């Protein structure tokens with residue numbers, strides 16, 4: 664375990680959602696290049712909500728090496744992949760159906776296990792082990808990039824305020840049956856996984872995020888789920904926000920961009 668304390672978050676604030684989208688695409692491309700140069704593959708975890716739309720800067724971009732991507736979900740609703748609640752369906756509609764990514768590089772939940780959450784979450788953990796443990800021999804997988812959103816209650820992935828999963832230290836993937844936001848059944852990457860990534864990136868856009876963003880970044884001692892994302896050294900946390908979301912922020916470390 665590293666002796667370095669976690670680095671403070673790097674906050675990029677953009678004048679418009681359009682600039683955020685193109686800057687996020689450049690950020691991901693740089694991470695992709697570093698990962699492929701080093702390991703010949705690029706591992707990334709995606710979320711639902713508005714996040715998939717923020718990746719539109721990658722569509723049609725010839726620099727993206729889709730065949731080198733290994734995609735997992737930071738969290739997923741336990742529903743068929745054709746259900747409107749499925750994060751995979753959302754990511755497919757917004758991104759994957761528009762780019763030449765091999766289907767086998769997208770790691771979905773095993774929908775033959777929808778009626779057994781424990782089996783389903785164990786199976787997803789095994790999918791991660793196949794990708795990471797044999798290649799990196801790490802205690803926890805080290806994603807190149809994990810992309811997260813933040814809910815109005817400060818939740819991220821399917822880690823909700825006050826939930827027992829906030830204390831999970833061992834499992835890579837866990838399930839919940841009591842999500843305060845429907846649908847109730849979900850699986851999620853746990854903090855040990857999120858906090859071992861090389862880069863964790865939150866995207867928060869719009870005035871609706873201003874209050875909670877300030878709470879998460881200016882009052883981390885409250886321990887809201889998004890405040891608990893603190894990647895261990897050499898991992899780095901980034902926030903990509905627009906000016907409306909950043910309006911109430913007080914943290915001095917904010918690096919504002921046009």
Ligand SMILES: O=C(O)[C@H](O)[C@@H](O)[C@H](O)[C@H](O)COP(=O)(O)O
Nearest residue numbers: 711712713714812813814815844
């Ligand atoms: O799991 C869910 O119920 C939602 O997907 C939720 O987690 C969403 O991602 C956040 O509330 C952020 O919302 P935006 O991405 O729309 O900002």
